[in-house]
Amino acid sequence: MSDETGGWFADATPDEPERASAAIRQRSADAPGDWSTRAVDAGFAADETAYYDALHEATLAATRTAVREAERADDQQLMHAVRAMDDCERTANELAERLHEWAGSLFAGAGTGIDGARDVADRDPDGPAEERAVALAERVVELADEAADLRAHIERTAPEVAPNLATLAGPVLAARLIALAGGLESLAKKPAGTIQVLGAEDALFAHLRGRAPSPKHGVIYVHEYVRGTREEDRGSAARALAGKLAIAARGDHYRGEFNPAIERQLEERMATIRARGEADE
Amino acid sequence: MSDLPAGVERRRFDGEKRLATQGPPVYGEPTADGWRAWDARRSKLGAMLETGMDTGLAGGETVLYLGAASGTTVSHVADFAGPTYAIEFAARPARDLLDASAPRDRLFPLLKDARTPETYAHVVEPVDVVIQDVATRGQAAVANANARFLDEGGLLLAAIKARSEDVVADPSAVFERELDTLRETYEILETARLEPFHEDHLGVVARRRA
Numbered sequence: 272m273s274d275e276t277g278g279w280f281a282d283a284t285p286d287e288p289e290r291a292s293a294a295i296r297q298r299s300a301d302a303p304g305d306w307s308t309r310a311v312d313a314g315f316a317a318d319e320t321a322y323y324d325a326l327h328e329a330t331l332a333a334t335r336t337a338v339r340e341a342e343r344a345d346d347q348q349l350m351h352a353v354r355a356m357d358d359c360e361r362t363a364n365e366l367a368e369r370l371h372e373w374a375g376s377l378f379a380g381a382g383t384g385i386d387g388a389r390d391v392a393d394r395d396p397d398g399p400a401e402e403r404a405v406a407l408a409e410r411v412v413e414l415a416d417e418a419a420d421l422r423a424h425i426e427r428t429a430p431e432v433a434p435n436l437a438t439l440a441g442p443v444l445a446a447r448l449i450a451l452a453g454g455l456e457s458l459a460k461k462p463a464g465t466i467q468v469l470g471a472e473d474a475l476f477a478h479l480r481g482r483a484p485s486p487k488h489g490v491i492y493v494h495e496y497v498r499g500t501r502e503e504d505r506g507s508a509a510r511a512l513a514g515k516l517a518i519a520a521r522g523d524h525y526r527g528e529f530n531p532a533i534e535r536q537l538e539e540r541m542a543t544i545r546a547r548g549e550a551d552e
Numbered sequence: 553m554s555d556l557p558a559g560v561e562r563r564r565f566d567g568e569k570r571l572a573t574q575g576p577p578v579y580g581e582p583t584a585d586g587w588r589a590w591d592a593r594r595s596k597l598g599a600m601l602e603t604g605m606d607t608g609l610a611g612g613e614t615v616l617y618l619g620a621a622s623g624t625t626v627s628h629v630a631d632f633a634g635p636t637y638a639i640e641f642a643a644r645p646a647r648d649l650l651d652a653s654a655p656r657d658r659l660f661p662l663l664k665d666a667r668t669p670e671t672y673a674h675v676v677e678p679v680d681v682v683i684q685d686v687a688t689r690g691q692a693a694v695a696n697a698n699a700r701f702l703d704e705g706g707l708l709l710a711a712i713k714a715r716s717e718d719v720v721a722d723p724s725a726v727f728e729r730e731l732d733t734l735r736e737t738y739e740i741l742e743t744a745r746l747e748p749f750h751e752d753h754l755g756v757v758a759r760r761r762a
């Protein structure tokens with residue numbers, strides 16, 4: 272059976288829900304047609320009732336798949352955003368350093384970093400060299416502002432993409448972990464020990480070549496639970512955090528629902544680890 | 553006041569007369585005797601019916617609904633209409649739209665962009681009525697692009713949100729501009745502001761021109 276007119280059912284039969292669902296998602300037509308009549312004529316459905324029943328099933332399946340794809344695609348957007356944010360921050364800081372050297376030779380008391388660049392950008396240039404330096408300062412400020420906007424965007428979207436991870440790690444660290452793993456799905460498939468050292472790949476390879484101790488943590492170092500724990504216990508803290516992050520990533524990828532129990536369990540575990548330090552004092 | 557479409561009635565919920573349709577509940581609305589209240593404050597089409605606009609709906613029509621969101625309004629539409637196609641382009645609300653559609657065997661949810669009708673014209677048949685509530689920039693242009701699903705004389709029921717077009721301009725000026733764009737394809741039959749149910753929204757009843 273075939274229908275040359277381009278309806279969604281053209282190369283499917285009612286017992287092939289996968290194909291019908293793919294056709295609904297991927298095909299197109301310039302103009303609508305009397306699809307129910309044509310589907311019956313083409314032998315796709317016995318009558319109009321059977322046609323609409325098949326359409327109902329196919330649209331539900333197609334939309335369920337499309338929703339899942341769209342949500343998965345969102346982690347791709349999050350990865351782009353966090354990488355762009357890091358690039359903007361890094362570039363702004365590098366340029367601010369260059370600017371600081373330059374501005375120091377032109378203006379008295381030029382400050383350092385982005386704040387220094389803001390000061391320079393506000394100055395009235397006198398002569399062509401100052402004009403260039405002030406213009407560069409303006410670019411630095413714009414880049415820093417863009418990084419801030421990207422951060423706000425990540426803070427808004429990460430909880431949608433990965434509610435558990437964003438709660439446990441904070442939205443930006445959650446986005447960074449997803450980016451380092453290459454997506455939420457691959458993060459969800461990584462063991463806790465790998466998540467613990469994500470972002471410390473150089474140190475890890477040095478260790479594997481026998482030239483360094485094994486790293487205790489990668490980017491999760493910025494998390495308060497790691498950074499705020501005393502040196503001797505930092506390894507345990509990083510391990511405990513990574514374990515719960517792995518559970519969070521799996522929950523976000525496979526179920527997509529928020530589970531407050533993960534955070535409670537981590538809080539309890541951290542209290543135990545930190546109590547050791549207090550007992551020693 | 554014009555007649556309600558068959559399948560829509562004013563019924564008493566907690567002592568208050570409200571619009572209602574018959575079907576499984578969707579958004580926590582009050583129910584009684586198999587009827588569920590249709591909240592005009594959460595539905596522009598509900599507000600158009602409440603404010604007495606002549607929607608031309610009789611019940612049993614085939615419908616293309618643009619901007620279905622989580623299915624609040626389109627579920628009521630499917631309760632009294634015939635085959636109903638629901639277009640929504642955001643994944644989050646579409647998830648709830650799936651739940652509203654599952655028990656309604658003539659409600660067909662589609663995750664598609666209403667600005668590109670060719671991505672669903674292979675599924676949607678010509679319909680009697682296009683209902684639109686997309687609340688995004690270029691609302692009249694969306695209605696024009698979807699006129700291909702209507703035969704001559706087919707109905708458009710649209711809610712136009714002033715703020716979606718321009719957050720600062722005077723709403724009346726925005727409405728005039730959108731109506732001008734609509735006139736390229738439609739004859740405007742009736743317009744009314746949807747206050748007090750929805751602020752800065754214009755309800756529009758229009759008919760596809762030849």
Ligand SMILES: C[S@@+](CC[C@H](N)C(=O)[O-])C[C@H]1O[C@@H](n2cnc3c(N)ncnc32)[C@H](O)[C@@H]1O
Nearest residue numbers: 619621624625640641642665666685686687688
């Ligand atoms: C005001 S809400 C609709 C509420 C819904 N009509 C109801 O009463 O239950 C507007 C919806 O239109 C959707 N939307 C906006 N632009 C769209 C487009 N181009 N295609 C499809 N949906 C769109 C938005 O995602 C949003 O869910």
